[in-house]
Amino acid sequence: MTEEVKVEEKKENGPAIIFYCKDCEEIVDTNKLGKKYLYSCKKCGTKNVAFGTVKSVNGFFRLEEKAKQKAKEAQRMKEAGKSSQGQSA
Numbered sequence: 001m002t003e004e005v006k007v008e009e010k011k012e013n014g015p016a017i018i019f020y021c022k023d024c025e026e027i028v029d030t031n032k033l034g035k036k037y038l039y040s041c042k043k044c045g046t047k048n049v050a051f052g053t054v055k056s057v058n059g060f061f062r063l064e065e066k067a068k069q070k071a072k073e074a075q076r077m078k079e080a081g082k083s084s085q086g087q088s089a
């Protein structure tokens, strides 16, 4: 059954590449522009898009930290909304 092993080897396309829009500040889908290694953000249309492996992009842009910060902000907003709702007098 050596042939089956070959099939698995073929599956290896290298690390997955993701795209990070510096304007949206998040991982986005992109449109490829022409022949060059140029991509535009599907969300906002900017060409201000970086790409790399999940590992490199996460490391470079510190996405995890940003995600944590966002969660914190959301929590704050929630709490702020609660307290302002209470002043109905």
Ligand SMILES: [Zn+2]
Residues within 6 Å of the ligand: 021, 022, 023, 024, 025, 028, 041, 042, 043, 044, 045, 046
């Ligand atoms: Zn964008």
